[in-house]
Every structure is written in structure tokens, then in C-alpha cells.
Amino acid sequence: MSKGLRIETDPLRPETMKIAEEQLRETPERVKEATEKLRELLHADRTIHYRDDDEFLLIFLRPCKFYPESALEFMRRIAEFKKNNSDILANLMPEDERDAFVGNDVVNILKDRDQKGRRVLIVNVGGIWDTKRVSADQLFRVFYLIHEAAILEPETQVNGVVVIMNFDGMGMKQVKELGPTFSRRLLSFIQDAMPVRLKEVHFINEPWIFNMVWQLFKPLVRTKLRGRMFFHKANMTSLHKHLDPKFLPTNYGGELPEMNYTSADWFPCVEIYLDHIQKWNSYGFVNNQVKQ
Structure with missing residues (x-):
């Protein structure tokens, strides 16, 4: 690839x-x-x-x-x-969300695993997310397609995944998309129906408006998942207590080169597993x- x-x-x-x-x-x-x-x-x-x-x-x-x-x-x-x-x-295939993958950089996956061999998923739900081009339903469908590829990786089956949620530049249009329906669907999937071990979720660059979203999610988050959630705002040193900077790109205060790939580059990796x-x-x- x-x-x-x-x-x-x-x-x-x-x-x-x-x-x-x-x-x-x-x-x-x-x-x-x-x-x-x-x-x-x-x-x-x-x-x-x-x-x-x-x-x-x-x-x-x-x-x-x-x-x-x-x-x-x-x-x-x-x-x-x-x-x-x-x-x-129903009948969801990669081609159905090609535009969401290729034309937008809302979801990305780090090329390098972290210090514990875990896949790191990046979700940009701040200002970079154009909700007119990618709806909340489409965002979830992209998650779902990525998980279908991830479950094929034995290393990921064992070591699990880490998610970094980046809220930089979040405004009201993103808050409105992350409403009750999306919240319930996402948390139901993560907590009940996702055959991938979710090890940690890191929230970064959360603005004050993020609290509106968190109030929707918080009542639905069970104790086990809540214990794996960490809030860092813009403090990358706080993030590095969990993710070693040796395994992170400079975009996240790490020592690896700046990311030069997007979900558009990952799309062919998913597409070859159509069967x-x-x-x-x-x-x-x-x-x-x-x-x-």
C-alpha cells in the first residue's frame, strides 16, 4: 500500500x-x-x-x-x-463512503503502533470536520468500515486500539451533529458490539463548548469505559503519560516525522478486503x- x-x-x-x-x-x-x-x-x-x-x-x-x-x-x-x-x-461497502475517506481528513490511523503495540485511531471532530460534507451517520459508517479491517489484524486483536479525539476548533455545527442519536449509537457499539479491545480514549484540545457534547455522552458511559477515558486539553505532556512520544508524530508532540498521510491513503487498504x-x-x- x-x-x-x-x-x-x-x-x-x-x-x-x-x-x-x-x-x-x-x-x-x-x-x-x-x-x-x-x-x-x-x-x-x-x-x-x-x-x-x-x-x-x-x-x-x-x-x-x-x-x-x-x-x-x-x-x-x-x-x-x-x-x-x-x-x-445494511450492505455497507467502502465505496459507499469513498468521499468521506478520500475527500476529508476526519478519521486517520497512525502508521506506527504505540509502545504497547496498539493501533492509534485519530478522530478530528473539531474545526476540520465539515459537517455539510460528512454527517454524523457517515462518520459512524467510516468507523464501522475501519473496524471491519482492524479485526483482521491478529496484533490488534490482542493489543487493542487507542483513540485520540481531537476537538481543536470545535463549534456549534459539530456539537449539533454529535447529538443524542450519534451518542447512543457510538457508545452502544463500543460497549456492546465492537470485537476490538478499546484500551484508551484520549480527548485533546477540548474547548469550553465540548461540555455540551460530554453531557450527552457521560450518562451512557459505563464504569469500565469511563476508567479508560482521559482529558488533556492542549497538554501534550499529559497525553505522553499514556502514549510514548517516541511512537507519536510531531503533530502530537512526538518524535516521529509529521504525518504525511490521511484517510485517503488508508482507503485502498480497506478496499482490498471487499470480500x-x-x-x-x-x-x-x-x-x-x-x-x-
Whole structure:
């Protein structure tokens, strides 16, 4: 991919395998036992449809620490979320949001992982976000497409992701877009239906008007997620207590070169996985399957 950007589908590195064992209870024996049990449970449940090969089942077993019953319940929650949000997610393909990816820089992903091997997602919801060109629904659809690619990365499955929300220049037009519907949808996805380990969320450059948005989100944020949220305003030193500047670009007070890529450069990385995304659209409740 251009500028060295790619979806990393390589096997786990030895150091990540150790993390997987320590944090997720992942051992060869447990992987075998849990995948077999989850496959058995999935076949017995006639209401949902998913692929059942070992590699695919790991996507759900890892965030559930290899408890197959919990993984099946997770798959059901994902199906429920897709059903409840079918108005914006049904048959969603990258081409549908090409303009949001290519013509705007609202969402970006750092080329380099952080010091803990985590992917870092950048969300620019301040002045750079032209709400006339990218609506809140489109912003969520972009998130959703990115997560569909992220779940293919074994390193990300284990180490998780970090999100930096940049509110620099936020005004009333952005506040209006981040309303109750978007708030509920995003938090429902993150807390109930996202098969990626969200490790930290960092808020930076929050203006006073940000409090209007936070008052919508705050009641919906559960204790676990709230403990992973950090507010820094313009203090990059505060951010660096969590993200080592050696792994950040100068845009965020880091030591790496300034970012010379945008979501437009990441779009081809997502686009090459059309088959996976199309199949993902068909998973969920049996009576809601998309005809292939």
C-alpha cells in the first residue's frame, strides 16, 4: 500500500503471544478447546449465522478471554446491533463512503503502533470536520468500515486500539451533529458490539463548548469505559503519560516525522478486503442475512 500503510494480517509476534497468554488466557490448548466449543455452540444456535473456521472465531474469543459461552453471547450482541442499526449499516461497502475517506481528513490511523503495540485511531471532530460534507451517520459508517479491517489484524486483536479525539476548533455545527442519536449509537457499539479491545480514549484540545457534547455522552458511559477515558486539553505532556512520544508524530508532540498521510491513503487498504466486508454484512441473525 502507498506510504507503507497496510492491514497487518501477519501471525502474532512472540512478544505478543506472551501478552495474549498473560492477558487473554491464550494457549494452544485453550485455543483448540475454545474454538471447538464455540463452533459447537454456534451450530446449535439456529438463530445466528457466522463463519465457523478457527481463524474467524478467534476474533470473538480473544476479547472474551477464550470463554466460548461469552463469545457466543458477544456474537449475538453484534447481531443485535447490526439489526438495530440496519438503516445505516445494511450492505455497507467502502465505496459507499469513498468521499468521506478520500475527500476529508476526519478519521486517520497512525502508521506506527504505540509502545504497547496498539493501533492509534485519530478522530478530528473539531474545526476540520465539515459537517455539510460528512454527517454524523457517515462518520459512524467510516468507523464501522475501519473496524471491519482492524479485526483482521491478529496484533490488534490482542493489543487493542487507542483513540485520540481531537476537538481543536470545535463549534456549534459539530456539537449539533454529535447529538443524542450519534451518542447512543457510538457508545452502544463500543460497549456492546465492537470485537476490538478499546484500551484508551484520549480527548485533546477540548474547548469550553465540548461540555455540551460530554453531557450527552457521560450518562451512557459505563464504569469500565469511563476508567479508560482521559482529558488533556492542549497538554501534550499529559497525553505522553499514556502514549510514548517516541511512537507519536510531531503533530502530537512526538518524535516521529509529521504525518504525511490521511484517510485517503488508508482507503485502498480497506478496499482490498471487499470480500471480507461483504461477508461480514451477511453475518448476524438468520432472518436478517443479506443475500449473496
